[in-house]
Amino acid sequence: MSSSVLQRIAGGDSAAVRECIDQYGPLVWSIARRLSRTPSDAEDAAQEIFLDIWRSASRFDASQGSDKVFIAMIARRRLIDRLRKTSAEPPMDPVEVLDTVVWADPGTASETSIEAEQAARALAELRPEHRQVLELGLLHGLSQSEIAARLSMPLGTVKSFMRRGLIKVRELMNVDAEGVLSEG
């Protein structure tokens, strides 16, 4: 079985570093752009994210998920931390950027990653208002309070929607993982 690019980096394959940048650079850049205040912030964030990736490659466990989800997790951690440092305003005006979100189609998302497919299926089962809260929080970096203000929705409702949405995705991913294990 071929090793993932992260496993190859951890194993000392210098060619894998370039490959990782080429393969996952667009993903990191897309997430960084969306969760940063300015293009300059996004550039700094992208550099920090890749540094985190080099430092964390040896921790990657293919049995726990794909390279892509591992990298998205690292990117989110770093970007959330950066957002917290400058929390005076959200990264961008979500009204302007909502249209820029291109959700993966549940039928074809497996081309992106198994996890994206699972998430897309879970999202498709959510009520639109739940999905909107997840979108504003996870894709645009708005805090729950900011979402409440943006949607003129009680904070408790936002928390509840966020919670239901995330737990739904988590459950579906775990069910799928257990299904794969039981089939094996």
Place this chain on the structure above:
Amino acid sequence: MSDTRPQGQPDEAVVDLAIKQVTEGLSPAEQRALDVMDSELASAYLRDLERAAAAVTLAGSAGEEPLPAALSARIAEQAAEHFASSSMVTDLSEARTPAAKAGVRPSPAPARANRFGNYGWLAAAACLVLAIFGWEHSPPPPVAVATPAPVTVPSPEKPAPQPEKPLPPTVAEERAALLAKTDSLKIPLGASKDPAAIGVTGDVVWDPATQRGFLHFAGLAPNDPAMHQYQIWIFDAGRDKRYPVDGGVFDVPADASDVIIPIRASLMVRKPAAFAVTLEKPGGVVVSGREHVIALGQAG
């Protein structure tokens, strides 16, 4: 009252904090609350939620933008420096370093996700930096960081061997070369009142042109990497002073008296204003709580 929680789900308070952590991060107080509630179940739950949030992010990132070419090149350069530094440090025990070669080696043991213990922070040290920089407290995310090992400084008079094929320079030689450059910054480091800093002397040399530099310490207390690690910070006058640039983490072994540590700036430092060393949790932090400031040196 019976517990009606679904199997495998921690209590409500942990769920709320875990969701907040993966969506917007926690305040220091919330982080401390989660630390107190921390358990194997809570950690596993948090990991699952983080994975779910990442998966939603992937599902919403179907229209990826290409990485700008200039940024891609900078990231590649940074990777080369990172791995060169890692392999350079690895080879320090051999006294020779392939500084010019960008090799890749596996990251050292990952940072443990354990929390800070009660260490007896000294307010004086924190005040020292607060007074100068006004650092702001914020919770660090768990990020694994490569850990350079310091080297014992060889005698400066010791002549370098002259083999047929030139060997790469040692870290001490590289530092000496930077010290000899007229345009490099040489900054003495002042020790704080932290217990780990007692009797410490040190300095920094930094080359703005190549973005390379070294810390040199004598008398820095050995650390237990499973409990804490030293972390380097560079204050850039061109950036928000509350958020210094991470210069990497390092350990001081028990038998080291003099150590030289290569600085690995995670970002371009345009106008270095000061350098600091703090003691942090294993793996380092993204933003220091400044409780354990060990040493500080200001440029100019």
